[in-house]
Amino acid sequence: MSFYKQEWETSYKNKDNFVYYPHEEIIRFTSKYIRKRTGQFEFIDRYPHLENHKLLDLGCGIGRHVIYAHQMGLDAYGIDLSETAVQLAIDWAKTEGINSPENKIKQGYTQNLPWENDYFQFAVSHGVLDSMNFSVALQSMEEISRVLVKDGLFYCDLISGDDSSHSREYDGEVEVETAHEKGTIQSYFNFGKIEKLIGRSFEILECALIKREDILTGTFHSRYHIVLRNIK
Template sequence: MDNKMREWDSSYLNRDNFLFYPHEEVIRFAAKYIVKQVGLNEFSFIHPLRGQPKILDVGCGIGRHIYYFHNMGLDSYGIDLSNEAIKVARQWGSNLNIPEIENKIIQGDIQNIPWDAETFDYAVSHGVFDSTYFSIAKNAFRETARILKKNGLFYCDLVSGDDSNHAREFWGEEIVETQHEKGTIQMYYNYAKIQELIQDDFDILEVNLIRRENVLSGSFHTRYHLVLRKKDDE
């Protein structure tokens, strides 16, 4: 784990993963299931909850989704393996005058999330669970389910093996050789592998496979975008 932390710290030191705007699928998830902006300073909660809803960004990077949800009126938190990412995320929060930011954005392992069971109403994770070994992703999914309340919702995305360099149903782990995220793991998924990942912890509400193609070169890649609900054990 320490080796992977160094690789991610190096990536953030190089500012390879400095992303400041929320991903469009995270925005879509929020607007459909949590809260939608309906005016310049007006918001409508889709699923009203008692008190201020809590949301955790699992693998938060420098905090782009934390502060998107903060601006939408949610009580937002984050965890990331990279010390360098957390430094920037906390500085961003301090610049926004968010109190107790060091207690809301934590450096740590997503296999051991440092919050109590059933703390959060929602969780999101973008570009995280396919950047690690499957066994680690499985453990982290179990942890994410643990910290979610009953019937809590979870958005995440996963790289599909359906791309220019692999077969339609390819799944497996590869070491990234390109400069961006060099030395980290890339785990590719197909639908069967997704079901294996989530089967113990979540039910699928949505699964969409979105393709991005370079028309000039013909190269393409695809990602699964999932909306999941924590299973009711009762």
């Protein structure tokens, strides 16, 4: 099975995914469930006993959510398929004062995470589990459950078939043909496919479908934004 490593290396070398600010839904997840920032150096903790709690960014890219988690006072880790992205993330983390980031940000596969059982309290993943074959995403979910503590929290988002070219219930897989992320996989989701992805390892705390429409052209796309609790 191809895991499209070369395609992702090309994508990052083309700077397709050079984003330096955290996604708004990950900020919302962090503020609601982990820690809310109320001042420059002031926080309200939402999760008990946050000292030394670890967060994993699955598919971390160049490290924007690793950096954000670090700035929020969490012990931040990341993994990505692309060696190019991981090196950039490590270099960025060094400038932010993260100690030994090469030990925390790793190149690897989401279906074979290089951490022991129950290592993390939190995990996040933006635009990752829908950018692989569904069979690989299923294996990745098993790994996320393994490395999360019981009752650990996981935020992820998934592209919906509810867009200008498909329908709400569309759940197929296609190879990306546009210049952006060319040659990679796009796996579309409906709620039934989400339930299959989650399996018996997680329970859904939130599942919102957010639609973005271009009023001038009438085109639109939608993404599911999901918060899960590990119940293994």
